[in-house]
Amino acid sequence: MGAAFRWLMPHPFLTLILAVVWVLLQNNVTAGMVVFGIILGILIPWITSAWWPDTPKGFRLGKMLSYSVIVIWDIVVANIQVAWIVLTVPNSKLKPAWIVVPLKLKQPEAITVLAGTITLTPGTVSADLSDEGHSLLVHVLHTDDPDGVRDEIKDRYERRLLEIFV
Amino acid sequence: MMLETLAIYAAATSLLIGSGFVLVGVIGLLKFNDPMTRLHAPTKVGTVGIGMLLLASMFSAYADGDASIHEALIMAFLFVTAPVSANFIAKVNIHKRDCDTPPSPPRDDTWSTLRTPEEDQS
Amino acid sequence: MTAAALMNLAVIVAFLALAAGQVLSMVRLVIGPTSGDRILALDTMVINALGLVIVLGIHQGLEVYFEVSLLIAMLGFVSTVALARFILRGDIIE
Amino acid sequence: MSHWIIAPIILPALLAPFIVLAARYHIGIQRVFSVAGVLALIAIAGALAWQVSDGSVIYYRLSDWAAPFGIVVVGDRLSTMMVLLTSLLALFVLLYAIGSGWDDRGRHFHALFQFQLMGILGAFLTGDLFNLFVFFEVLLIASYGLMIHAGGNARLRAGVQYVLFNLIGSTLFLFALGSLYAETGTLNMADLAQRVTEIPAEETVGIRVAAVLLLLVFAIKAALVPLHFWLPSSYAEAPAPVAALFAIMTKVGAYAIIRVYTMIFPPDLEVTSGLHDLWLLPAALVSLAIGMVGVLAAKKMDRLVAYSIVGSMGMVMVAISLFSPEGIAAALYYIVHSTLAGAVLFLISDLVRTGRGNVDLTSQPPMMGTYLTAAMFFAGAIAMAGLPPLSGFLGKLLVLDASFDSTLVVWVWAVVLTSSLISIMGFARAGSVVFWKAHSLPTMEEPVEVASRPSMLAYAATGGLFALLTLHTVFAGQVHGYTTTMAKQLFAPDAYMSVVLETPGKLSKPKTEEEK
Amino acid sequence: MSLFFIVALPFLGALLPGIMNSAGRAACAGVTFTVSLAAFVGLLTNLPAVLAGEVVTARVEWMPELGLNFTLMLDGLGFFFAFLILGIGLLIITYGRHYLSRDDHMGEFFTYLLLFQGAMVGIVLSDNILLLLVFWELTSLSSFLLIGYWKHLPEGRQGARMALTVTGMGGLAMIGGMLILGQIAGSYDLSVILQNREAIQADPLYVPALILILLGCFTKSAQFPFHFWLPHAMAAPTPVSAYLHSATMVKAGIFLMARMWPVLSGTPEWFVIVTTAGLITMVLGSVIALFKHDLKALLAFSTVSHLGLITMLLGTGTTFGAFAAVFHILNHATFKAALFMSAGIVDHEAKTRDIRQLGGLRTLMPVTFTIATLAALSMAGIPFLNGFLSKEMMLEETTHTVLFGVWWLVPALATFGSLMSAAYCFRFIGHTFLGPVRDDYPAKPHDPNAGMWMPPALLVVLVVVIGVAPFLVQDFVILVAKAVIGGTADLEVKYIKIWHGLVPALYMSVAAVVGGLLVVAIFKPLLKIWDAAPRPEAKVIFEAIVETAAAAARGFTHSLHNGAFTRYAMIGFVAIVAAGYHAWATGTVGAATRDLQEAGAVPIAGWAMLVASTVGLVFLHRNRFLALILIGIVGLMVSIGFVFLSAPDLAMTQFTVEVVTIILLLLALNFLPKQTPVESTALRRIRDAGVAIAGGLATFALAYHYLLRDAVSTPISEFHLANSYKGGGGTNVVNVILVDFRGFDTYGEIIVLGIAALLIYALTETLLNGPVRRRLLNRLPDQPRAGDMHPMMMVVLTRVIMPVVLMVGFYIFLRGHNEPGGGFIAGLVVSIAVVMQYMASGFSWAAARIRYPYHGIIGAGVLIAGLTGIGSWFVGKPFLTSDFTYVRIPPFNEFELATAALFDLGVFQAVVGAVMLSLESFSRLAHRPNTPESDHPMDIDPSRDEAPPVVPGLEKEGG
């Protein structure tokens, strides 16, 4: 049963995403659309499964949702902050910095979500990964306390992601 | 009726906010004097700006009487892809030595971009 | 101010902001100086273009521009990555 | 509605993907299908030509939409003759390609060959100008593939120029089509012919420019000076059987000029007067001269042949630009001749290449298979230089005869006759160097490594083209009689137009009925 | 025998010797002789009719519309010439069989000879001047082959080309003349033309026609100033010289003048041109002949001289002149052929033709001596030999001929010519046969076998017989002369007599012979003067002219076609703009019928962007990477413009194509230089800019013109808008046009795309299997490379987003018929999704997991589209006719099923296959088999830290 399920639906989360995407595309929520979306959601990952060989393990959807809410809030706040910096801080007063975030996360999917979150949130951009994948290089637009930024990243995002990607 | 009017106001407001953000993003792009700092402005501010425009579109559609949600899809696309775009551009800056050299990573040898490929070593 | 008038104003403002954004990005693109800047400028222009299409849709009250926006959102990213990969590796598919 | 008239387009268009799909690793199967397809084409083309030989017009609505709303394919005497000519040429060229092994020196020769045929035949048959553009593109892109088939540096470099020049041509074509649509609101040729008559005399620049741009497009195809520059290098560098097939491609341009400038913009049309009737003839004369001078100038046999193609197209265009039934009849006779003669010379040039490893016009020790090759070259040269008894001479007489009433008759005669002389000098010089002078050199101890005796099939294919040339000569009266009826049909396009415009289609009644 | 057979026999028989070559020399010559003999006998069967004054005709239509038909006629003149051609031909064949050496390819020789014979017979029997032209040129061609028969001799090759060029030129001129003649007379049949003397001579085109025809005659008959080719044709084997250059071909011009005599002669133009040319040729030829040391050259120039004589006679335009001309033709043919054969015998036996190495052969070769001497004396004009008779008639005629108003000019020159003629004849006899026997001949001379001397001997018998008893041929000559002058004029019958009394001609004759002897006596000092005098060498001049022409042609052609595409493009642009401008300038411009639409700030900003990026591209194009970005922006702006102007489908297509194009260009740019160097001069850039601005102004003006005016009648798209839903089942009219109204265009379009991919694939294969492969393998990156080949973020994102993009592609495909989208855009979207995967995880990793060969996808796509089209045949509808229906299957909404969608599926597949095959081919160029292939989709993956090492190969599920 499990194996058959795995074969049919190698990435259940992806199936879900696709079904939602389909409904969004149709711009119209009807039963038929949802059913068709699910069918496509099964069919397409099945076609493309060769390119996503290893399924991420123990993904927690619920925690992911709450994480998303936090991130979206952060994005809104961060954007206002950055906009403020852009408009008010002169170039000479700007204090950009590199910070290095050592990673506890191992799964590529998890690291990618973290990196993405960092880029979308307060004045930070994920710039690079170390050559074994154990640290993340982040560029900060304007900070007096690089270590504080690093700690906040680890505390606010990585900790949560460690719970989502078990 | 009331809701539709509200939606129009919401749409207009979103439009104004969105265009403001767009503008700020571009100003940042133009203003900052370092490639890495320039990267911050448009990738994020711009993204939110477009997000607001999309929101405006949704409000506007609602005001016209046919509710529309598919704008969310575009928003999702933007939010998912923007970090990767930024990441690549940052890598370009690091690779071309167009920015300050980043500090070495603690556990590994170097940053992946800076590692000289084996086949190029001679 | 009536809702319609405000909306009209907002649309005009949005158009102007996006147009200005395009022009300013173009300036960055031409002056560079780094490849990263140019790619970034192009990426920004694509995003702004997407904004233009959205506002146009709002302005004309037409739904048909959705597909266009969707494509721009998806594919702008691809060209940004391709250009960056070219600078990084020379060969974009290796 | 009989479907046969689109068979010449559909058959290669299905055969080619089938070859790609099913036989791309098996050259033998590809050859069988390719030859079988061309044989079928010949049969179909023959039947179609027979069907319209009484002057009737076959008409086909694609997608069932009537002209001018949908695309139509139209077969009349002219188009079916061109289809038949192309199919016949294709057979021998294909056999040569197989016999010489050219088809196996790169990938996808047969698929490209079939697509090339589809493009050419489509261009001859379509009754819609934009569709003509599409078929031009099909035939062009297939020709790019065939031209660079088997690679090699010189060929690729020539290929770049060939493609680029034609891209400019395609762009020009679109400018012309845009102008035509903007001016008339239609794309169908027959409908255009009707609508241009409605254009008022006080507003002619639009249609005039459109007419001229279109003419220039076709002039590029027909390699008319000064738009001929793409031809010499690309034809010379193309693989021989490909160049031989290309002999029909320039005729597509000539065909299009004949079709468009007898039906849509006839010489007596007020709004476009003083354009093509003014400078087409001078340009044609210069082409003829430049081509034949090139024959004398060539340092390699393949260039020599390529220049002779330019010259012979000049001759064709001289006849066309008379815009009289006699001139068109002569042009059509000459088109058949120059297609066959040009093709045969390209194949002979390749026989020389096979026999001695190169086609330089320098004396080298005797090659393999000299006698037969030399005899063929002699005959081919006679044909191309317009010496009796072959059809080149007869064609030349027809052109000279038809030009008698032209105001530029002195120029026509002077250029035609002088350029003949120059080409005779050129061919004699080349033949003498390649085939005779060799005898004054000692035979080589060991033959050149790259040289080998051409295969029997290669000779047979070349001989087959000669047989066609001979038939074209022996039955010159019949052929010319037929091209004369063809020319008359072209100068009375009402029958063509009424068939195209008055046959109803899906959801539409003929225009004339609506007006009534 | 029918005239057709007489003409056709040599042509048909020409195949035989070639085939029979291996059967032996005797068989080869035998069959040739038989063929000739058959034709000869066939001719003789018509003799009674000819003698009875009838004109034998035969006619088959060839090109009736043109007026070129196989119309043959045999009258006295034709018979006379045909008799000469076939009769002498038999002798030449006999002679040639013995003359040719064992190394010579006899079959080839006789094949050419028979071809020539047929052509000659054709000329003299033609009743259609176009047909005559055909045979005329055939003689040029066959003589080209005969002269160049000894391919190893440079003189032969050169002589052949010279003869072909000169006579070819004349032939071409004659084409013009004949066509004019035919146009005036309204027919190309000689019999008709000969009836139209008045009309032709009154026509303003008479003089051009005359000059053109005479050009043909003069070149063929080696008349001054075209006499120079003939001596060089002597490089041919002697039988050829004897046949072509004395008896037959050179007489073709004479024949034609005789044939056209009734319509062309008698005018002042004819008289002046023909007589003058003949006279000069006669004198000049005789002078040159005297000083030639090569026996054959001497004879050749003597032939030139005698042809001049005949020409002059024809030029007088009197019937007596014509009569004398005919008689001299006959006589000249007999003695000259005999002389040539004798010279050939000498050459054959003594192995030299150089008169300076000869002498004293009288005793060694008595038979040859006798033959040659009699023939030479006849040529010198010694009584009782036939040459005397006709030469006297000539001299007689000159006394009545006044040229340029000077009465003594013609007689004096004619006498001088005769004098020189006698001189070279005496020299020929004296310096070859008389004198002491030498001991330094290259070979020991003796008389040849009878096969070689019998033919000339026969001729010499004729020489003597006619000379002694001219009345034997008198009737025949009269008959022929009558044929020449035609029915219109009366021949004042003159009997040929040996003794006319003490007429001026006799004095002139005597003076000529005596003078001739004197000249030979003082030959050595004369030769010194001759050698010292500067004189043009025809061969050198001709070769100089040809080489100059060829060099000029080369210079012209190669400087015009110098291989510079930029030049070709420049000329093209200028031509296009100029032609367009001309069309515009000569037309009329009416008032605008449409109003300008207001442009807001946004369009203006968009326009500014477009212009800025275009201008930027032009100025910054040397930085290729930047240029790529800029062209991308141009494309982007154009797309936005399409959106603005109500063309969402176009915008989507333009935008997706743009992305794929940029990927493609980046793949190529990887190999190319990244900078374009400055190479063109400022002047050139200014020039190019000028052309560019002209082109820009032209398209601007054109577009602006159309935009402000309506089409002349309702555009056909009204119909498309009205019937798109009703007849095509779709609300997206653009899509319905693409898949239905104009589906055939789309069918062609996907084929173009498919071909493009096949081409790119084929070329890649060719490159990878050729010399380029090594270069590619040894290629080093020209810029430093970053370390991360397959960055993690990209890979992870691709995993999620590629399926989504595929779904979007599917969505766009489905919606296309009613909303913006369709198979093409969907195909591009799907391709881009796959390309994303390629970019993320690399070519090898991604390609190994592709399940379908792209070739197959293209092929299937094009086939599906085609078969969908054919499908409509089965319901009796034309190709590509669409049908649609609406179905409802719960829980889904009602949806449309359309055949057009199936067609669109073919489009979709073809696009995906084509784009992917192209991109894949580009990638393969960069792919290096010797670099380690990654088994992982991404380079860096910390989750692999603890995992056991992956066994290569196991991972390739679905590959």
Added chain:
Amino acid sequence: MELLVASAIGVMTAGGVYLVLRLRTFPVILGISLLTYAVNVFLFASGRLTVGAPPILRDDITAYADPLPQALVLTAIVISFGMTAVVVMIGLGAFLGSDDDHVDEQPEPETTEGET
């Protein structure tokens, strides 16, 4: 609006022509691309300019932009894409074979022989 579109066509044509006249294949191909844009817009403009009325049928609307030129341009875009790909590939092949991306043939030493 008409002025903007027409002048844009003119500017792109001029830029295209200028680049086509350059000496290396890469700018020439870019020039062809510009020309392609220009002609596509020109062809599109042959249906005249209409704002806000895409030819997608709606119940309550009767005026639409001319759909035919749009379909033609779409075909033209696709075809020119194929052509661009092809010319890029052939140009690349030529460059790889000779290490030279000049579009003009480079002069080679003269070799001729007269026939005598």
